Amino acid sequence: MTTLDAQALCQGYGRRRVVHEFSARLDRGVVGLLGPNGAGKTTLLETLALVRPPETGRLEIVGTEVRDLRTVRRARQRVGFQPQNFPYPGGLTVEEFLHYAAWLRELPKRRTGAAVAAAITQLELTEHTRSRLRTLSGGTLQRVGVAQALVHDPAVVILDEPTVGLDPAQRVKLRAVLRGLAASRLVIVSTHIVDDVVHTCDQVLVFLAGKVHFAGTPQDLNDIGLAAGGAPTDGHAMSAAEQGYLRLVEKTQGARA
Numbered sequence: 001m002t003t004l005d006a007q008a009l010c011q012g013y014g015r016r017r018v019v020h021e022f023s024a025r026l027d028r029g030v031v032g033l034l035g036p037n038g039a040g041k042t043t044l045l046e047t048l049a050l051v052r053p054p055e056t057g058r059l060e061i062v063g064t065e066v067r068d069l070r071t072v073r074r075a076r077q078r079v080g081f082q083p084q085n086f087p088y089p090g091g092l093t094v095e096e097f098l099h100y101a102a103w104l105r106e107l108p109k110r111r112t113g114a115a116v117a118a119a120i121t122q123l124e125l126t127e128h129t130r131s132r133l134r135t136l137s138g139g140t141l142q143r144v145g146v147a148q149a150l151v152h153d154p155a156v157v158i159l160d161e162p163t164v165g166l167d168p169a170q171r172v173k174l175r176a177v178l179r180g181l182a183a184s185r186l187v188i189v190s191t192h193i194v195d196d197v198v199h200t201c202d203q204v205l206v207f208l209a210g211k212v213h214f215a216g217t218p219q220d221l222n223d224i225g226l227a228a229g230g231a232p233t234d235g236h237a238m239s240a241a242e243q244g245y246l247r248l249v250e251k252t253q254g255a256r257a
């Protein structure tokens, strides 16, 4: 059974279509969604996380095809989501907040204590268990955001720009956490940062203007960059993967011009 099977998903706001016929069959591992501002990454992730079910198309999550309120609810229990700008209730402690997240995900009460403890251990939050959210650093808050997304042990974890605002050490640590999570589930992360993708992801989707323009491994992206010469562009040094990404962006913009 495929963990997430999407066929021709469309999503938009009013009459404006932002995601155009997204199709993918995804299983365990880290999938990186890479694209510029406004490409539609958040809209796509919210659709896959069933914050807003797709306008059209077919979405199946761990064998549940999303068709109506009942199936949306069942599929949601298999998905964890960390939104981009999470409205953290600053007065709650980490432990209280994770209990609240477990309740929102309809985790049975008898399993909540163990689930919260497991999420705290997994995200290395033990020393912060009783800290109020408003007192935490950005990096620790990001880890709390990931913990709330996986407290109900979902098969799919969707994280919208989880490395934003992190210092290099925190970024490296979070990448390791994501790799660990992906050993037993599907993790989908959006980012603007090519390096995040190279060091974390098994698969990369380059998303431009609401469509997937490239699907492959980080090495494939690297190879596109190397084929493009791998040389600095406009005097700015870049990695081969960054070159590959920019090549794809330029090609798409050229084709649309």
Ligand SMILES: Nc1ncnc2c1ncn2[C@@H]1O[C@H](COP(=O)(O)OP(=O)(O)OP(=O)(O)O)[C@@H](O)[C@H]1O
Pocket: 013, 018, 035, 036, 037, 038, 039, 040, 041, 042, 043, 044
């Ligand atoms: N609630 C909304 N109502 C109307 N338009 C929206 C809404 N949210 C996003 N959009 C528009 O949809 C398009 C895609 O936005 P989206 O946030 O999905 O892109 P993104 O790739 O996640 O961007 P970023 O990297 O800046 O977060 C943008 O043009 C945005 O203005």
